[in-house]
Amino acid sequence: MTAEAAHRWDSALDSVVVYAQGAICRRLARGSVPPGGRVRVTGLPRSMDPGSLRARITGTSAVRVIEARVEVDAEPLGAVVPDALQRELERLSEEYAAAQQRRDRQLILIGEVSSLRPVPPARRRDDPHRRTPVDAWLELADFVDERLTRLHARLVELEEALGHVEHELRFAADRLARASTDVSSAHVETTVSAVVTFDGTGDAEVELEYGVPGAVWVPAYRLTHRQGDSSGRLVLRASIAQRTGEDWTGVHVALATADLRRRTDLPRLRSLRIGRRQPSPTPSGWREPPTGLADLFAGYDGAGPRPATTTASLSAEGGPVAVAGGFASAPVPPPQPTLQGYGQPLAAASPPQGYGAPPPVPAPGSAYPEVFGGGTDAFAQSVPSRPDSRPRAGGRSLQAPAAMAPMASGQAAPPPPPAPAAPGWAAPPPAAAAPASGPPQPSGAELDYTALVLNGPDEQDGRRGRLFPDSAFDPVATEYRRRAESVASLPLPGHAVRPRESAGSFDHRFDALARADVPSDGTWHTVTIGEIPVELRTEYLCVPSVEQTVYATLALANATGQALLAGPVEVTVDDDFLLTTALPTLAPGGVCRVGLGPAEGxxxxxxxxxxxxxxxxxxxxxxxxxxxxxxxxxxxxxxxxxxxxxxxxxxxxxxxxxxxxxxxxxxxxxxxxxxxxxxxxxxxxxxxxxxxxxxxxxxxxxxxxxxxxxxxxxxx
Incomplete structure (x- = not known):
C-alpha cells in the first residue's frame, strides 16, 4: 500500500438540496492532515459531475484547502459475489424457459395423438371389397379419447405451473428494477474519491460539495381541519425520486425550485459601426508560451526513466484500467503547483460550475467540462488529474488539440509541431497555424478555461508544462449519468405539477425539519418537510341557475412569506379523510378555495x-x-x-x-x-x-x- 493510499478519509453524506432536476450533495470528512498534505476522501458517487466539486474547511482551523480533484479507482474483487436479486432473476428465467419447453412438448404430443386415424390397406384392382372392422375403429377411438384426456389434464397442470413461474419472474424483475443503485459491480469495485491538498498540518474537518443528476421532486400537501375552527394544519410533503447511485440515509433534505443548468452569463451590447468593418478584438487571457519552459524539466529528465511496472488489461465497467499487482487504480500524479489566474471567481451563493453558467465556448466532445482554479481559504475548485501516458480508470482517452500556454504577454507565438501519439492516446489533430501578425487569435477550445488541463513532465517536449483542452470522454460515467437522468421521465402522481411550472419566475427553497431516507431506486418516496401556518374559513357557495345544490368550501389563505406551489392536497375534516384535490399556486397573502363537496344540511x-x-x-x-x-x-x-x-x-x-x-x-x-x-x-x-x-x-x-x-x- 502506497503512502498516497494510506491517507484515506471516510466521508458521510450530511445534506442534500434537491432542485427541479438534479441535486447538490454535501459530505463531511474528518481526520488528521498528513505531512504531505494530500488526502483521499472516498464515498463519492459514480454519476457525480466532476466539474462541480467544491472543498472547504469547516470551523476554525489553521489548515486550508489549496486543491481538490476527482479521481476514479477500480479494483477487482477477490471473491465474486453476484447480486442476489440478479441471481434470483436468472434462476427464474431458466425455470420459466424450462416450464415453457415442457408445455410446448405437451402440446406437440397432444397434436400427434389427435392426428391418429385408421388407414385401410391399399386395395388392388382385382381384389374384392372387404368389410370394415368396426371393432378396430372403435378401439382406436377409445384409445385416442382416453389418451387425450390424460394429456389435457397434464397440460392444465403445466400451464398452471408456467403461469406461476411467469408471475414470480415478473415480480423478481420488478424488484430488480426498483432496487437501489447504490451497489458495486459483481466483479469490479469502482471507487470515486476526491484528492484534496491541504496547506498546514493538524486535525481538520473538510466539507465536499458536488452536483449529481437524476433527482426530481414534486410538492404534496395534507390539510387537517375541524368544522367551526378558523385555523388548520397544512403539512408540506414532497415526493422525491432519485437514482444518483448513492442512498440518502439520514440526511437533511432541502427542496428548491431553481434550475441548476440555468444561464448566468450577462449579456453584452456590441457597437454598431458604419463604413468599413473594424472588428474589435475579443478580450481573453491567452498569452504566448514563456521562454525557457523546457528548462523547468531538466532535473526531472536527469533523474532517469521511471521504473517499469507490469500491467495487465482489465475491463472496469465498460472501460480498460491499469492493473498492477492484482489491484487497479488510476495513475496518481505528483503534487502540482497551484495555477493562479485561470479559474473563475467562486462566490458562496453561486451554483457549482457545470450547473450554472456555461463556459464561453463549450469544449468539443465534452458534456461535463472539468474545472480548476487557484487555491483559496474558503473554497478550492476541482482540478482535473494530470494527463498521463497510461490509460485512465474508466477507459478515458485524451485527445490533444492545439497547445495553449499560460501567463505571458506579447504577440502570439507559432504553435509547436504535433507530437507523436503516446500509447493509449488518440492521435492529435494538426495544429491551426497562428496568424503572422496582429493580436493572438486562439481557437474556441483554447478559450474554454474550465476545460484546460496542465500537462505533466511525462508528455512530449511540445506538450509538457502547457495547457491543453481536455476533450476526454468517459463512456462509463456518461452511462451512469444517462441512467440517473431517467427519473425525469417518471409519471407524476395525481394532481402533481413540476416545480418549475408552478413556481413561475421566482425561486423558493423549503428545508425539512428532520432527517430523511431516500433510496436510490428511481421510484417516488414521500418525505415530510414541515408544517405551514394557514388561515382557514368555511364558506358555502351555490349557483342555483346551474344546479340547485349548496357546496361547502374551505377558503385557504397563505399567511407565510413563501409561495405555496401547486400540487395534490389530502383534506381531512374532523379526523375523517374527505378527498384529494388539486391546490393551485398561492403567492404570499393569496387566497384560494378548496371544494369539500355538497352540503346536505x-x-x-x-x-x-x-x-x-x-x-x-x-x-x-x-x-x-x-x-x-x-x-x-x-x-x-x-x-x-x-x-x-x-x-x-x-x-x-x-x-x-x-x-x-x-x-x-x-x-x-x-x-x-x-x-x-x-x-x-x-x-x-x-x-x-x-x-x-x-x-x-x-x-x-x-x-x-x-x-x-x-x-x-x-x-x-
Missing part, C-alpha cells in the same frame, strides 16, 4: 318569472322583465355564510339597455383564482342555525324595435 330553491311588454309613444321598445326568487333553508347546528351567484345579460350594443333591480353586488376576483365571468352577481347571506331566508332580484331588458330579433323576442 342546506337546501336551495330557485324560481323565475318573465313578463314581456312594450313601452314608448308608439310602443317601439320591447321590455323583458325577468324576476328571480331564491329560497335558502338551513338545517345546520350553527350559523353559516352562503354566497349565491346569479347572472345578468351582457350587451355590447348601446341601444339595448339592461336595468338591474336587486340588492346583489359584483364579486371581486380573488388574487390568483379563476376570474368571474362577465355579468356575474352575488348575494352574501348570513344564515342562522335552522333559519330560512328568501332573496328576490331581477332585471329588465329594453330592446328597440329596430333591434328586434327575426321571429320574435321569446325567452326561455
Amino acid at each position: 342546506i337546501r336551495v330553491t330557485r324560481r323565475t318569472n318573465l313578463h314581456e311588454s312594450t313601452s314608448g309613444l308608439r310602443n317601439t321598445t320591447t321590455v323583458l322583465d325577468h324576476r328571480v326568487h331564491v329560497e335558502l333553508a338551513s338545517q345546520l347546528a350553527g350559523p353559516v355564510t352562503v354566497e349565491v351567484l346569479e347572472r345578468v345579460p351582457v350587451t355590447s350594443d348601446a341601444d339595448v339597455r339592461i336595468e338591474e333591480r336587486a340588492d346583489w353586488s359584483t364579486p371581486q376576483d380573488d388574487a390568483g383564482g379563476e376570474p368571474y365571468a362577465p355579468g356575474t352577481r352575488m348575494w352574501r347571506v348570513d344564515l342562522p342555525a335552522g333559519a330560512t331566508t328568501a332573496l328576490d332580484g331581477g332585471y329588465e331588458i329594453r330592446i328597440p324595435s329596430a333591434k328586434a330579433l327575426a321571429g320574435g323576442n321569446r325567452r326561455s
Whole structure:
C-alpha cells in the first residue's frame, strides 16, 4: 500500500438540496492532515459531475484547502459475489424457459395423438371389397379419447405451473428494477474519491460539495381541519425520486425550485459601426508560451526513466484500467503547483460550475467540462488529474488539440509541431497555424478555461508544462449519468405539477425539519418537510341557475412569506379523510378555495318569472322583465355564510339597455383564482342555525324595435 493510499478519509453524506432536476450533495470528512498534505476522501458517487466539486474547511482551523480533484479507482474483487436479486432473476428465467419447453412438448404430443386415424390397406384392382372392422375403429377411438384426456389434464397442470413461474419472474424483475443503485459491480469495485491538498498540518474537518443528476421532486400537501375552527394544519410533503447511485440515509433534505443548468452569463451590447468593418478584438487571457519552459524539466529528465511496472488489461465497467499487482487504480500524479489566474471567481451563493453558467465556448466532445482554479481559504475548485501516458480508470482517452500556454504577454507565438501519439492516446489533430501578425487569435477550445488541463513532465517536449483542452470522454460515467437522468421521465402522481411550472419566475427553497431516507431506486418516496401556518374559513357557495345544490368550501389563505406551489392536497375534516384535490399556486397573502363537496344540511330553491311588454309613444321598445326568487333553508347546528351567484345579460350594443333591480353586488376576483365571468352577481347571506331566508332580484331588458330579433323576442 502506497503512502498516497494510506491517507484515506471516510466521508458521510450530511445534506442534500434537491432542485427541479438534479441535486447538490454535501459530505463531511474528518481526520488528521498528513505531512504531505494530500488526502483521499472516498464515498463519492459514480454519476457525480466532476466539474462541480467544491472543498472547504469547516470551523476554525489553521489548515486550508489549496486543491481538490476527482479521481476514479477500480479494483477487482477477490471473491465474486453476484447480486442476489440478479441471481434470483436468472434462476427464474431458466425455470420459466424450462416450464415453457415442457408445455410446448405437451402440446406437440397432444397434436400427434389427435392426428391418429385408421388407414385401410391399399386395395388392388382385382381384389374384392372387404368389410370394415368396426371393432378396430372403435378401439382406436377409445384409445385416442382416453389418451387425450390424460394429456389435457397434464397440460392444465403445466400451464398452471408456467403461469406461476411467469408471475414470480415478473415480480423478481420488478424488484430488480426498483432496487437501489447504490451497489458495486459483481466483479469490479469502482471507487470515486476526491484528492484534496491541504496547506498546514493538524486535525481538520473538510466539507465536499458536488452536483449529481437524476433527482426530481414534486410538492404534496395534507390539510387537517375541524368544522367551526378558523385555523388548520397544512403539512408540506414532497415526493422525491432519485437514482444518483448513492442512498440518502439520514440526511437533511432541502427542496428548491431553481434550475441548476440555468444561464448566468450577462449579456453584452456590441457597437454598431458604419463604413468599413473594424472588428474589435475579443478580450481573453491567452498569452504566448514563456521562454525557457523546457528548462523547468531538466532535473526531472536527469533523474532517469521511471521504473517499469507490469500491467495487465482489465475491463472496469465498460472501460480498460491499469492493473498492477492484482489491484487497479488510476495513475496518481505528483503534487502540482497551484495555477493562479485561470479559474473563475467562486462566490458562496453561486451554483457549482457545470450547473450554472456555461463556459464561453463549450469544449468539443465534452458534456461535463472539468474545472480548476487557484487555491483559496474558503473554497478550492476541482482540478482535473494530470494527463498521463497510461490509460485512465474508466477507459478515458485524451485527445490533444492545439497547445495553449499560460501567463505571458506579447504577440502570439507559432504553435509547436504535433507530437507523436503516446500509447493509449488518440492521435492529435494538426495544429491551426497562428496568424503572422496582429493580436493572438486562439481557437474556441483554447478559450474554454474550465476545460484546460496542465500537462505533466511525462508528455512530449511540445506538450509538457502547457495547457491543453481536455476533450476526454468517459463512456462509463456518461452511462451512469444517462441512467440517473431517467427519473425525469417518471409519471407524476395525481394532481402533481413540476416545480418549475408552478413556481413561475421566482425561486423558493423549503428545508425539512428532520432527517430523511431516500433510496436510490428511481421510484417516488414521500418525505415530510414541515408544517405551514394557514388561515382557514368555511364558506358555502351555490349557483342555483346551474344546479340547485349548496357546496361547502374551505377558503385557504397563505399567511407565510413563501409561495405555496401547486400540487395534490389530502383534506381531512374532523379526523375523517374527505378527498384529494388539486391546490393551485398561492403567492404570499393569496387566497384560494378548496371544494369539500355538497352540503346536505342546506337546501336551495330557485324560481323565475318573465313578463314581456312594450313601452314608448308608439310602443317601439320591447321590455323583458325577468324576476328571480331564491329560497335558502338551513338545517345546520350553527350559523353559516352562503354566497349565491346569479347572472345578468351582457350587451355590447348601446341601444339595448339592461336595468338591474336587486340588492346583489359584483364579486371581486380573488388574487390568483379563476376570474368571474362577465355579468356575474352575488348575494352574501348570513344564515342562522335552522333559519330560512328568501332573496328576490331581477332585471329588465329594453330592446328597440329596430333591434328586434327575426321571429320574435321569446325567452326561455
